Amino acid sequence: MSKSTQANLEMDAQAEFDALRQRAAALGVIPQQIAMAPDGRVRMAVLDYARFAGDLPPAGYISLGLCTRSIAPISRQSRQGTLSGVLRPGSVILSPPDEGATVRWDRCRMIAIGIDPEGLDERLNLADSRRLLSSAALRIHRDPLLTAIMTALWHESAVNGLSGDFFDHCIGRVFSRLGELAGDPPTRRRDRPLTAAQVIKVKEFIATHLEEGAGVAAMAALVGRDPASFSRAFRDATGLPPHQFLTNARMAQAEALLRDGMSVTATATAVGYTNPSKFSAAYQRYRGTKPSRCRQT
Known part of the structure; x- marks a missing residue:
């Protein structure tokens, strides 16, 4: 990678970092820790949420959240439907990248993962991630495997940073699991084997x-x-x-x-x-x- 390309990636990542902080501040969310991939394609954060009710604009990236502290009622109403329930430690929720919503939530702490949707199907070898996102966003997922994968992602980022290959592998497992829970595993293409x-x-x-x-x-x-x-x-x-x-x-x-x-x-x-x-x-x-x-x- 050339120095100019590396510099451009670092500038893009810094812009994503600043945008994440601004978005969090507007929602009364306090980032405790933030990690960002060099190309800005993946971002992770530990976020403290205060009570909030209002409009949530589209984030532009797929958002996965793992509740790690507190029991918090949550509701989200969008054009796709309504999510309503209670977050507990271990609960996982998902928001599509291009969907705003009217939301209400209580105090809690989350490990949040934001994933750039561009080229996602090609990177993860999925046939149609958008359909899966729409259905998964209407449920609060309480599944030990999802919890374990997202926790492992955060701990791994502290040791080795946000490796694109590692994250694509783990996020692919998240999508596969979401499909399994919905009874509709995502379709994968068959790859040509290596000799x-x-x-x-x-x-x-x-x-x-x-x-x-x-x-x-x-x-x-x-x-x-x-x-x-x-x-x-x-x-x-x-x-x-x-x-x-x-x-x-x-x-x-x-x-x-x-x-x-x-x-x-x-x-x-x-x-x-x-x-x-x-x-x-x-x-x-x-x-x-x-x-x-x-x-x-």
Whole structure:
């Protein structure tokens, strides 16, 4: 990616960040934490909601909310229909990107995820996400799997940031689950599988690009595929999505370097982490021990 392209993405992300804060302030919502993908395509936040009644303008992005604190009555009336009920910790609600509504809610805390709808069906390999959004927006979902996925997304963002590949995989699972709960699983297209030679080629590429970080787009280009279909085909071939395969390779290499006596900071850099603290957290999560202890042994 060129420096000018990177700068433009950062400017777009900052504009999205500012718009999110302005929208929250207009609704009496206080953001406690905000995370934003570099391209602004995905944003996440922990939001404290005060009591509110009034008009909610369209957000321009798909909004998923997980209630994490308080029991709060909520109602939302739009041209699609009416949602009315009570939010409890673990409840999940959804709002389509282009739909305003008249709303009323009580005090609560939410983990909110905003997803750019542009190209969503292609990214997630869905046939018609819009129909699914319309039906899912009229229910309060109380489902342990949805709760677990959204909680995992937030915790993962604190360690590795908002990875497009990881988020597309998890958001795809959210949509699949919403479809299952509605008795109408979203239709998926069939991807062309990767050949054995292509899988080997990608694995070798990952192994030789741990320090700079082998992006999914680069992996896909290596075998002449678009990132979305490549990610699905790679997962079908290896059992792991590309981001997880890359992380596993980084952790395996890190363990070898630490056992050879390399410092934690140098090891973090060698396997593509610019922040030693994030590396240590990721290493402990994947290996079950701190990198410093691995080095001592």
